[in-house]
Amino acid sequence: MFSFFKKKDVFTVEENERIISAIRQAERSTSGEVRIYIESRNPLVDPLERAALIFHKLRMQQTDQRNAVLLYMAIKDRELALYGDAGIHEQVGTEYWDNEVKEMLGKFKDEKLADGIVNCLQHIGNTLAEKFPYMASDDKNELPDEIVFGK
Secondary structure: OOOOOOHHOOOOOOHHHHEEEEEHHHHOOOOEEEEEEOOOOOOOHHHHHHHHHHHHOHHHHHHOOOOOOEEEEEOOOOOEEEOHHHHHHHHHHHHHHHHHHHHHHHHHHHHHHHHHHHHHHHHHHHHHHHHEEOOOOOOOOOOOOOOOOOO
């Protein structure tokens, strides 16, 4: 099956660079990891279930402190979810993720997709830095920073 969904359909080159830069900035002061997965359609019913599936498919649960976060989006279905691994989820709880999603959706309504993502990455980075501070002796970039584009 051929997909017409390409990353250029979602972000401009500048927006893509801003988002990747925001991922790197978010990870600078924490041992936590952040990834973004974007696809055209969600083949499941629930976006959080899909985010959990993608999270495990990308092996994000293998971080040392179980503090990885996945921002999942299904563009055509207009779905969004944040999925945090056990270490960070235990620290912040479901309400935190729900509030971040609501804030992103507010930006998306104004057609500011990249701005909403960058803003969310800043918040998540600050939270990860508070809960899992950067330790120069131990820290390594455990996951790639690029946006993953699915079908």
